[in-house]
Amino acid sequence: MDTLLEINNLSVTVMTGGRELAAVRNVSLDVAPGEVLAIVGESGSGKSLTALSVLGLLSKGVARISEGEIIFDGDDLAKARPHVLDRHRGRDIGMIFQEPLSALNPVLKIGDQIIEGMVVRNEVSRTEARKRALAALTDVRVSDPERRLDQYPHELSGGMRQRVMIALALISSPRLLIADEPTTALDVTIQAQVLEVLKDLQRRRGLSMILITHDLGIVADMADRIAVMYAGEIVETGTVDDILSAPKHPYTIGLLSCLPEFSPPGRRLVVMQGSIPALDERIDGCRFKSRCPRYQPGPCDAPIPLIDLAPGHQCRCIRPFRSQLAKVHHA
Amino acid sequence: MLINQLGYRIAVSLPVLLGVILLGFVLMVMVPSDPAAILAGEAATPEILARIRSELGVDRPVIEQFWRYMVRLLHGDFGRSLLNGVSVVDEVTRTVGPTLELLLATLVIAIPLGIGLGVLATAWRGGAIDRAIMAFAVVGMSMPVFMTGLLLINIVGVQLGALPVQGRGGPIYTVQGLRHLILPALTLSMVLIGPIARMTRTSMLEVANKDFVRTARSKGIGERRVLVGHVLRNALIPTVNLIGLQAGYLLGGIVIAETIFAWPGLGRLAVTAITSNDTPMAQGTILFLALSFVVINILVDLITGLLDPRARGV
Ligand SMILES: Nc1ncnc2c1ncn2[C@@H]1O[C@H](COP(=O)(O)OP(=O)(O)O)[C@@H](O)[C@H]1O
Ligand code: SF4
Ligand SMILES: [Mg+2]
Numbered sequence: 001m002d003t004l005l006e007i008n009n010l011s012v013t014v015m016t017g018g019r020e021l022a023a024v025r026n027v028s029l030d031v032a033p034g035e036v037l038a039i040v041g042e043s044g045s046g047k048s049l050t051a052l053s054v055l056g057l058l059s060k061g062v063a064r065i066s067e068g069e070i071i072f073d074g075d076d077l078a079k080a081r082p083h084v085l086d087r088h089r090g091r092d093i094g095m096i097f098q099e100p101l102s103a104l105n106p107v108l109k110i111g112d113q114i115i116e117g118m119v120v121r122n123e124v125s126r127t128e129a130r131k132r133a134l135a136a137l138t139d140v141r142v143s144d145p146e147r148r149l150d151q152y153p154h155e156l157s158g159g160m161r162q163r164v165m166i167a168l169a170l171i172s173s174p175r176l177l178i179a180d181e182p183t184t185a186l187d188v189t190i191q192a193q194v195l196e197v198l199k200d201l202q203r204r205r206g207l208s209m210i211l212i213t214h215d216l217g218i219v220a221d222m223a224d225r226i227a228v229m230y231a232g233e234i235v236e237t238g239t240v241d242d243i244l245s246a247p248k249h250p251y252t253i254g255l256l257s258c259l260p261e262f263s264p265p266g267r268r269l270v271v272m273q274g275s276i277p278a279l280d281e282r283i284d285g286c287r288f289k290s291r292c293p294r295y296q297p298g299p300c301d302a303p304i305p306l307i308d309l310a311p312g313h314q315c316r317c318i319r320p321f322r323s324q325l326a327k328v329h330h331a
Numbered sequence: 332m333l334i335n336q337l338g339y340r341i342a343v344s345l346p347v348l349l350g351v352i353l354l355g356f357v358l359m360v361m362v363p364s365d366p367a368a369i370l371a372g373e374a375a376t377p378e379i380l381a382r383i384r385s386e387l388g389v390d391r392p393v394i395e396q397f398w399r400y401m402v403r404l405l406h407g408d409f410g411r412s413l414l415n416g417v418s419v420v421d422e423v424t425r426t427v428g429p430t431l432e433l434l435l436a437t438l439v440i441a442i443p444l445g446i447g448l449g450v451l452a453t454a455w456r457g458g459a460i461d462r463a464i465m466a467f468a469v470v471g472m473s474m475p476v477f478m479t480g481l482l483l484i485n486i487v488g489v490q491l492g493a494l495p496v497q498g499r500g501g502p503i504y505t506v507q508g509l510r511h512l513i514l515p516a517l518t519l520s521m522v523l524i525g526p527i528a529r530m531t532r533t534s535m536l537e538v539a540n541k542d543f544v545r546t547a548r549s550k551g552i553g554e555r556r557v558l559v560g561h562v563l564r565n566a567l568i569p570t571v572n573l574i575g576l577q578a579g580y581l582l583g584g585i586v587i588a589e590t591i592f593a594w595p596g597l598g599r600l601a602v603t604a605i606t607s608n609d610t611p612m613a614q615g616t617i618l619f620l621a622l623s624f625v626v627i628n629i630l631v632d633l634i635t636g637l638l639d640p641r642a643r644g645v
Contacts, residue, residue: 057545082554089551102542105561107568107639116560117550152640165546 003030004208005054005093005176010068010078012049012058014279021279023063024049025232031176034206038219038240040255041229044276047212048098050229051180053078054210055095056085072176090117094169098181100162104153111149114168123172136167140197159190163197170201176208184213195222217259220244225312228252231276231287234306238313248309248320250292286317294319336643340632344625351621352404355614356397364608369413400614409618410611412604419615422600427619430585430596432503434623436516437581441523446570448524449531450563456536464528472525476584480518480591487514497593515592522584523577530573534566541565568639575631578624586620597623 012024024046031037039047052058053065054077070077073092075084097103105113114136115129124132130149137145140163153161162182169177182198183191199222202209211223219226219240226243228236228251236249247253254272274291277283285301286292292300299318306314367383368375375383384390388399403410409419452464471479488496494514500507538544539562547561548554586598593599597616604612636643 052545055549057548059540086551086553089549091551095549097542097546099542103546105543105547105565106641107565108561116547117552120550120552120556154641168546168550 002032004033004035004072005029005031005210006069006071007050007054008069008071010050010053010070011066012046012053012063013066014049014063015061016279019280020066022066023232023279024053026068027229027232027234029210029227029234029237031208031210033175033208035225036202036209036211036223038211038213038223038226039229040213040216040219040226042255042276043214045229046232047214047229048180051095051178051210051212054178055089055093056080056082057095090169090174091121091172092174093176093178094172094174096162096165096169096177096179096182098184100158100165100185103165104161104168106153109150109152110156110164114149114164114171118172121172132171133167136171137164139170139201140164140167141193142167157190159186159194162186162194166194166197166201170205170207173205174207176210177202178210178212180212181214182211183218184215191218198222216244216255228255231283232279233287233316234314235288235316236314237306238310242310242313246313248313248315249288249317250294250321251288253321254291288317336632336636337629340629344629347625348618348621351618352401352614353397355617356400360393360396366413366608366610369608404618409615412612413609414607414612419611422612423597423615423619426595426597426600429499429594430589430598430623432499432508432512433515433519433585433589433594433596434581436503436512437519437523440516441520441527442574444520445524445527446531446563446567448528449535449570450558452528452532453535453539453562454558456532461532465532468525468528470525471521472529474521476518476522476587477591479521480515480588483514483518484591499595515588515594518592519581519584519588522580523574526573526577527570530570531563531566534569535562538562538565564638568635568642571631571634571638575628578627578631581627582620582624 007027007029010024010027011022013020014023015021027046027050029037029039029050039050041047049058049063052063054070054072056077058064065078068078072088075088077085077088104110111130111133114133115126118124118129118132119126123129133149134145137148142148142160142163148156148160148164153164156164162185166182179198183194186194195218198209198211201207202222211219213219216226223240225239226237227234228243228249230251236243236247236252243252244256247256258272272291277287277290283289286295286304289295289300294317296319304316304318306316307318307320309315309320365380365384366387366389367380370383370387371379381390388396391399407420409423411418412422448464448468452461455461474482484496487493495511496514498511500509500511502508503512535558544557544561547557552560582598585596586602588594589596589598590602597619601613601616601620603609604616
């Protein structure tokens, strides 16, 4: 299968308290044309840093790519100069951010913000750009789109603003959309509507997508493949079926058992103990071991590689679950 | 919307103006000098002095004097100079032009320069350029206007002989007019450049961390456009507000700059009137200076409204 985006061995460090600490560790991912890859994991596991790395949007002086490559269209975005990044930003790769309330410029009209990229690139005339913005707002089911074009962000609700962000990210028809927790900040009912919009657009346009979330529940009917991240590493990756029906890593199983719809029948809901280790914590061997019910002194204290379990299904655990533990009703 | 806002601003400014009128009145009443003596000259007899006093009304109770003063003001009658009998309104209209010239030239120099330096410092933050600009800003801010003025007069005017240092050379659109305007305007600009540069830098650095800047960058519009169209565009709001806050210093500076550069403006008129106990003239000029303070702040509010839709209340 050909790939659109290929991340190889990506490591990202952040500066905290004058020290440079590893926050993303040797992450490798790929996305095929038209494919939806979900990245899931608790807050703080390095999902956003990974996503921001792709478009070169890490905050200068705070976070940086220390290793690895990000291949898109033959360019290595990890080392690309600003003008190369700008060529891909918006046009080939669009991005939606976690915070709909602060992601739009408060002093510019919605319409002007949506069309800015197009206009700067001289893709179309201003009138044509405005027409497209109107169509884009209609596409994301914003009510009263004509009027919205001339409104300012503070006049819109959070859900409406996130729809505007989707319209903005997709206005130049990029091939890849990176959505970093697009609904986390929204009310539950609004969440469902915004996800519906995303799903619909993805299908209609055959869009490739990286969907980041800490909620496994929402990926079931959207993603093709899932990568589970924990403490900066990928701990398990596979197809939706692999991960949701036959999870192997104790962390994945822990995540699933927090959700009623995925926990195996007859078993109690388990809330995972403990929390993600601090960035400066020194850990020998498995980074999940302090929370792992299957931890075994000795083998689990040595570096654990990602192990192939089946074609396309990998797991970073030396004692993975064998059984089809969570064969359930998500389908 | 804009009209409402304008009306509101004018309404809330009225107490300020009233306060200034009262203050100007009280100050001049308290000054232990006899306007009748000034008018009558050395050879006045007690009878003449008494008659002048009763004509001026200064022999009445203070409250009554204030009341009469207010009534006259409301009729647009600001009185006449005690020194030469010219009408205060005429003198103010004659001198307000040169002062506005000076103010305009100052803003035209200080705003772009202050913002430009702030942007440069931000773009090169932490580097030598940043440190040099910030050092310049601090020095400029802490130097009193008369010192900047004398320094410029000495170096540019006297030693280099490059520009005239006294008086006004003509209307602003003539070469002589412009040449005379440069040094006083530059002197006054120093009151604003430092604060504007520092505020621009501070607020740009703050805005640069906002989420919407990352969104802007994700559109592939180039770093310069991100910096100017999004970061600076938002950072201008506190900067414009700062100019309003600095308006008081600016007016104080105008009085001093006009005096040392012999600029025939409202500020110098005020100083002359005050030092020669010319009560009506002093009250009139102070009132007009206060009025311009109010006007500057109304303008600042209107510009803030243009820059920030949230302030517009839409
Ligand atoms: N700007 C930053 N400054 C300091 N630490 C950061 C910054 N951004 C992220 N981190 C740290 O890096 C880790 C991963 O963060 P992030 O990628 O945002 O996680 P996620 O998106 O999975 O919640 C966290 O421990 C977080 O504290
Ligand atoms: S390697 Fe050991 S500690 Fe780590 S997840 Fe597997 S069983 Fe648990
Ligand atoms: Mg995140």
